[in-house]
Amino acid sequence: MNRETFDLALNEVNQDIVELGSKTIQVLEKTKVALTNLDENLAKQIYSDDDYIDAKEIEISDKCISIIIKEQPIARDLRFLITALKISSDFERICDHSAQITKLTRKLLKHNAGILPDSIDEMFTITLDMVKRIVKSYATNDVEIAMGVYDDDDQLDKAYKSMVKWIKGKIENNVDKLDEYLDYLFISKYFERIGDRTNSIAKWIIYKEKGNIRHYYNVKD
Amino acid sequence: MDGKTKIKAENLNLYYDGNKQALKDINLDLKEKEVTALIGPSGCGKSTFLKTINRMNDLIPNCKIEGKVIFDEKDIYGDNIDIINLRKKIGMVFQKPNPFKMSIYDNIAYGPRIHGIKKKSTLDEIVEVSLRNSYIWDEVKDRLKTNALSLSGGQQQRLCIARALAVDPEVVLMDEPTSALDPISTLKIEDLISKLKKDYTIIIVTHNMQQGARISDKTAFFLNGEVIEYDLTENIFMNPQNPKTEEYITGRFG
C-alpha cells in the first residue's frame, strides 16, 4: 500500500469537508442578510449555493467510497472516512434547511411585509454560532469545541419551545393569520433541525477523535 | 474479557542462541473457543510465541525460556509434562502447506496411528470426519489413495488442517496459514476457521489486517518481542489505544 497516495487522498477529503463547512456558514449568513434586507438576488444565490453543495456532497461520498475500496482503511483512517460521509450529508441538509427557511421567510415578508419576531432572530444567532463553532472544531480537530456545541443544542431546543409557545398564544388571538404563524412554526422547526444536524456533526467529530460515540452518549442520556 | 482461560502466558521471556531475546515479558490470557490473531511486523516474535505454546521451540538448540505458559491450568514448561500429549492437544498448521509425501489417507491417518489407533474402521472414520470438517472431503473423497502432493496449494493447506484435526486437538495454532495461497483458497480457509471456532481454540498469526479483522475475536499486537496491545479485534481495528498499534495497522509504521 502506498501510504503517500492514501494520505494525499485523505487530505483532499479533509479539505473538501472544511470547504463544505465554510460554504454552509456562508449560506447561513447570506440567508440572514437576505431576510433582513429582503434581497431577491441574494435569495437566488442561496438556491444556487444549495445546488453546489448537493453536488459537493456527492463528490465527497464518491471520493470516500473509492478510498475505502482501494485502501481498505482501518482505525483512525476508517473513522475519518465514516465521519466524512456522515457529516458531509449533515452539512448538505443544513443548507437544504437554509434554502427552505429562505423560501418561507420570503413568502412571509412578501405577504405582510412585517418584521420577523425577535425569537426567530435569536434562533438564527444561536444556530449560526453553533455551525461556525462546529466547522472550527472539525478544521482544528478540537473535540472540546464539539462537546460544547453538543451541549448548546439544549439552548436551541429551549428557544424552539418558547417559540412554539409564542405562536400558540398568537394563533389564539389572530386566527385569521393562521397561515402566517404556521410559517413561523415551520421556520423555527427548520432551525431546530439545523441544530440537530450540527449536533450530529459534533457527535461524529467526537467519534473520529475518540473512537467511541456511545461513550459520550451514555454520559449525556 | 470473559470466557474460560485456555492458555495463559505469564512473564514469558525467550532467548535464542543463549542471549538474543525474542520474547519480552509476555502476559497473555487466551480464552477457550476464541480466535486470537497475532499481528506485528516481521521478526517481532509472533511465530516464536506460537511455537512456545506447543513447545516446538524444543527443537531449536540453545533456546532458553523463562516464565510460564499455562495450558489447562498446568505449566507446560513445568515438570511431568508429556510433550507428545501436549502436541496432540495443541495442533499446528504451518505457513507453507506441508503434507507428507504419502497418500491423502495416510497423511490424515498418520497422527491417529502414531497415537496408537490401528483399527481400519476407526481410521476410516477419523479420515472422513477430519476431511469433512476441513471442507475438503468432496474434493478428495474419490482419490484418497493418491499422493497428497498432487493437490493444489489451497487443498494441501486444508489437508494439513484436517491432519491437525485428526488427532482431536483442543487448540489449533496457525502460522500465516494463507500467506502462500490465492484469494479463493484464502477465503475458504477463513471460512473454515470461522466454523472451527465453535469447537476449537484458535491462535493465528497473520500479516493480513483484513483477515485478522474478519476472523478473529481478539487481537494481540506484537512489537520487538513485546505485546503492545491486546484487546477485542473490533477495538484494535477501529480504535487502538496505543499509537504504535495505530501506526502499524494503518500502514504508517517506521
Add this chain to the structure above:
Amino acid sequence: MNTKIKDGILLALVYLAAIITIASLFGILGYILWNGLGALSFNFFIDLAPSIVTTMIVIGVSILFAVPVGIFAAIYLNEYSKNRKIVELINFAIDSLAGIPSILYGLFGLVFFVITLNFNWSILSGSLTLAIMILPVIIRVTQESLKMVPISFREGSFALGASKVMTLGKIVIPSASRGIITAVILSIGRIVGETAAVFLTVGTVNKMPSGVFSSGRTLSVHLYLLVKEAIGPDAFNEAFGTATLLIIIILVIVLFTQLIFRGRK
C-alpha cells in the same frame, strides 16, 4: 551478436561432452556385448557358476553389513549428534576413507580379517573388507539425502506429537529412500567391479563356495586372471563372455533393487 556466438560455442561444447560420454559408454558396452554375446552358452554358464555364485554372495554379505551401518551412521551424524566439531571430524575421516585406493583396503583386509581374525581367504573376509570400503559412499549419499528432506516434513510430524524415532522411521527415511537406493546401487557397482581388494581377501580358488567361510573367485577376479594369464587359446573370448555376464548381472541387480524400493513406497 557477440553473446549469440558465445552461446553457440557453449552449446556446441555441451553437446560435444554429451556425445563423447554417450558414445564411449555405448561404444564400450557395444564392443563387449558384440564380442561376448557369442561366447555365452549353457556350458559357459556351468563353467562360470562358481564365480557367479561367489560374486552374488559377496555382494549380498557386503551390503548386509554396510547398508545398515552406513544408514545408521548417517542418521546419527545428521539427526542426533549435537557437537558440530565432532561431526566435521567424522565427515573428514569419511571423505578421506573414500579417497583411499582399494588395494589398501585389500591389504588391511588381508592383515586384519584373513590373518589376525583368522577368517582365512574367504567370502566373509572379502565381504567385510568391501563393506568397509563402500561405507563412506553409503554414509555420504545417505547424509545428503537426509539433508534434502524438508524441515517442514519433520515439523509437521513433531507437531502431531510424533517422537523423533517415529518421525525418522515414518517420514524422514522414506522420503530419503531414493537417495539411499542410489547409494546401494553405487556400492553394488563398486563391489562387482572390485578386483584388487577381493583378490587379496577372497582368494582365487575356482570352485563352488559352500558358505561364507569358503574361499572363492569373483567374476572380476576371474576376468582379471583370464586376461592376465591368458590361460588357453579361447581366453579372450571367454573374457568377453565373462564381461558380458558381469554387465548383465549389474543390470539385473540395479533393476531389482529399484523394484524392491519402489514397491515399498
